[in-house]
Amino acid sequence: MLTVDMAPKGHPMIRKKLEVKAMNDMSVVAPTKEEHAAGLRAYAEAGQKREQDIGNRGQMRFGADGKLHPDILCAFQEHGYYIFEGVIDADEIAALRRDAGEMLDRAPVTRDAKVDAQGRPALGIDYPRLPYRFSKPLADPWGGTKQLGGRHPTQMAQPKPDGDAPEDVVFIMYSMCRSMPSGLRLYGHPHLLAVAESINGEDFVPFNDAIFVKQAGLGGAVSWHQDGVTHWDSPEWDAGIHGFNFQVQLYPSTLGNCLWVVPGSHKLGRIDIKALVAENGGSEQLPDAVPLVCEAGDVTIVNRQMLHGSFANSSPDLRISLTFGFHRRKSVLGAKAALAMEDKNIVYDEQRVFERSAVIQVAIDARHQAWPEEPRFTYRPFAEREEEFRFNDQTFETVIKDYFTKDLAI
Numbered sequence: 001m002l003t004v005d006m007a008p009k010g011h012p013m014i015r016k017k018l019e020v021k022a023m024n025d026m027s028v029v030a031p032t033k034e035e036h037a038a039g040l041r042a043y044a045e046a047g048q049k050r051e052q053d054i055g056n057r058g059q060m061r062f063g064a065d066g067k068l069h070p071d072i073l074c075a076f077q078e079h080g081y082y083i084f085e086g087v088i089d090a091d092e093i094a095a096l097r098r099d100a101g102e103m104l105d106r107a108p109v110t111r112d113a114k115v116d117a118q119g120r121p122a123l124g125i126d127y128p129r130l131p132y133r134f135s136k137p138l139a140d141p142w143g144g145t146k147q148l149g150g151r152h153p154t155q156m157a158q159p160k161p162d163g164d165a166p167e168d169v170v171f172i173m174y175s176m177c178r179s180m181p182s183g184l185r186l187y188g189h190p191h192l193l194a195v196a197e198s199i200n201g202e203d204f205v206p207f208n209d210a211i212f213v214k215q216a217g218l219g220g221a222v223s224w225h226q227d228g229v230t231h232w233d234s235p236e237w238d239a240g241i242h243g244f245n246f247q248v249q250l251y252p253s254t255l256g257n258c259l260w261v262v263p264g265s266h267k268l269g270r271i272d273i274k275a276l277v278a279e280n281g282g283s284e285q286l287p288d289a290v291p292l293v294c295e296a297g298d299v300t301i302v303n304r305q306m307l308h309g310s311f312a313n314s315s316p317d318l319r320i321s322l323t324f325g326f327h328r329r330k331s332v333l334g335a336k337a338a339l340a341m342e343d344k345n346i347v348y349d350e351q352r353v354f355e356r357s358a359v360i361q362v363a364i365d366a367r368h369q370a371w372p373e374e375p376r377f378t379y380r381p382f383a384e385r386e387e388e389f390r391f392n393d394q395t396f397e398t399v400i401k402d403y404f405t406k407d408l409a410i
Contacts, residue, residue, distance in 0.1 A: 033138065033217055036159035037256060037314040043285045044255040051290035054263060057083035060191055060299075068198035076199070077239070080266035080303040081292065087191060088248055088297040092182065097250050099180035100211060100320050103173050107132050111168045123179060128405050131175040134168040135220035137161035138312040141171065143223030148339050151229060153274045156221035156284050159314050169218045173211040175404045176322060177359055183209075184391075184400065185370050187324065188363030190377035192246060195301065196326040199244060202380040205332055205357050207243055207304075207325035208407035214257045214320070219313030224273050224286065227304035229338045230410035231331065232270040239267045242304040242410060243327035250322065253294040256315025259308060260289045266303035273307065284311070329353065332408045339409040348408055356406045357381060358389055358399045366391035 031039065056079050061069040076082045088096075106116045106123035111134040116122045124131040135141040142148060143155030176183035186192075187209070196204045213219065228242025247259065265271060280286060286307075292300050302308060304325065313319065333353055337346040346352075361382040368376050369391060382389060389395060 030158055030160045033159045033162065033314040036138075036157060036312065039157075040256070040285075040311060040314075044291055047260070047289055047291045048255060048293060050288070051292070054079060054290065056081060056263075057085055060084040060087055060195070062191075062194065066194060068195050073198060076301060076303075079263040080239075080306045081261050081263065082301050083292060083294060084195075084299045084301065085295070086297055087299045088186070088189075090297070092186070093250060093297050095182040096180070096186065096248070096322065097320075099182045100173075100250060100322075103131075103179055103211070104170060104213065107170050107173075110134075110166075124175065127175065127178075128402050129174070131173055131179060131404070132170055133172040133174075135171040136167075137165040137169050137218045138220060138314065140221035140223050140312065142225075143221065148225075149229040151225045151227070152223040153225075154223055154277045154284070156223045156309070156311055158221070159312055161218065165218060169215055169220070170213050171220050173213060174209070176209045176211060176324070177363060177403060178400050181366075183322065184363050185367040186248065186322065186363075187359065188365070188367035188377065190364075190367075190375050192299065193360070193364070193377040193379065195246075197380075199240070200326055200328045203329040204326050205329050205353055205408060206360060207245070207327055208404065208409060209322070209324035212247075212319070212321045212323055214310070214313040214318065216257075216316050216318045217314065219257065219319065221312040222310045224277070224284070224307055224309040226265075226271060226273075226307055228410065230335055237269070239305065240303065240328070241331050243325050243331065244301055244303050245323050245325035247292075247300045247302070248322040249294045249296055249298050249300070250320040251296050251318050253292065253298075253319050253321070254315060254317045255291055255293060257310070257313040257317050257319040258294070259292045259300065259302070259310050259321070260286075261292060261302055262286060262289045262307040265307040266305040271307055276307075327408060327410065332410060335410050337409060352406060353408065354381075355399075356403065356408055358395075359403045361386065361389040362391050362395050362399050365389065 056075050061072060063069050072082060108122040109117045114122055114125055138159045138161050140156040140158055142152040177187050231237055231241045332348050335348050337344055360379050364377055
């Protein structure tokens with residue numbers, strides 16, 4: 001049997017060992033942006049082949065009962081992800097790009113600034129919570145820290161940014177339904193909500209929303225993690241108890257900037273990520289992971305228990321992903337707030353769940369007002385209260401304005 005130590009110089013086993021060593025060394029000596037991109041290339045191409053072999057992608061299809069087609073549901077439950085192709089049409093993507101671009105343009109010029117790059121008052125300085133999170137260029141701000149419940153125990157490679165890179169870059173934007181009119185309409189998309197109902201039941205409830213921004217050559221990394229934090233030790237634990245997230249892709253999501261997932265990992269319980277990386281020789285290039293390469297308008301769905309992450313965006317390609325998730329009602333009701341979004345002693349009672357869920361109903365009506373010819377989703381918890389939750393000035397003030405302070409994180 002040939003071992004690495006026995007292999008002749010230039011043998012593929014030696015090259016692989018050197019590739020892993022180079023990636024490991026990145027955590028000690030930061031690579032250049034170009035070195036980082038080159039170090040990922042072969043791994044990314046192999047990962048894409050693995051994803052293509054699984055084949056969990058295609059058009060969004062429904063059965064005669066209006067539920068997600070059982071073949072897709074089974075594939076999602078088996079592998080923990082699916083890529084829905086061509087869900088959002090070009091006109092809607094254009095509107096979403098405009099609104100997301102406006103949010104970026106109006107962001108504080110640095111994390112502590114009160115004005116944007118043009119000297120205008122920054123968007124959100126009068127919000128109850130600033131709708132921007134920043135990172136250093138190409139950094140991994142959560143990896144190896146106690147933030148977000150310590151769910152990111154290892155840190156990705158952090159390439160050296162170019163000398164003219166800004167001090168801070170926008171990493172995540174919040175308040176999609178308040179700050180982006182097109183974002184509120186997207187939140188009421190009948191097909192996306194039908195998928196949520198198919199997976200989490202007619203009384204499904206929302207989680208939160210976040211816009212991940214991977215600026216070309218600047219965007220930060222999100223180290224390997226599982227989203228869920230609350231129910232790992234529950235006697236009722238199963239593979240779907242922590243819900244799922246959609247990601248709507250506003251631009252092509254490429255091998256250089258996309259989200260990566262480890263298929264099937266949502267069924268394994270809480271994973272010792274630090275040990276997993278150590279067993280991989282310290283390399284962040286986990287051998288079973290696959291890249292979720294998408295076109296603009298595609299929508300990914302990922303189980304929140306999946307092991308997933310993304311590398312620093314050393315590529316020349318921008319990625320903006322509108323991310324929003326949904327839960328089973330019974331997973332949330334009575335749970336304590338998690339992910340350090342607010343006081344951990346707050347309990348999600350009936351009133352809290354109702355107030356956050358009302359955003360769905362208002363979004364449904366906002367979308368109906370924009371596209372009255374499109375089939376309208378019926379959200380069962382509000383089926384008798386649709387008139388009360390039309391989208392208008394009053395519901396903007398009472399339901400939408402501060403909705404992102406009432407997220408349901410578990």
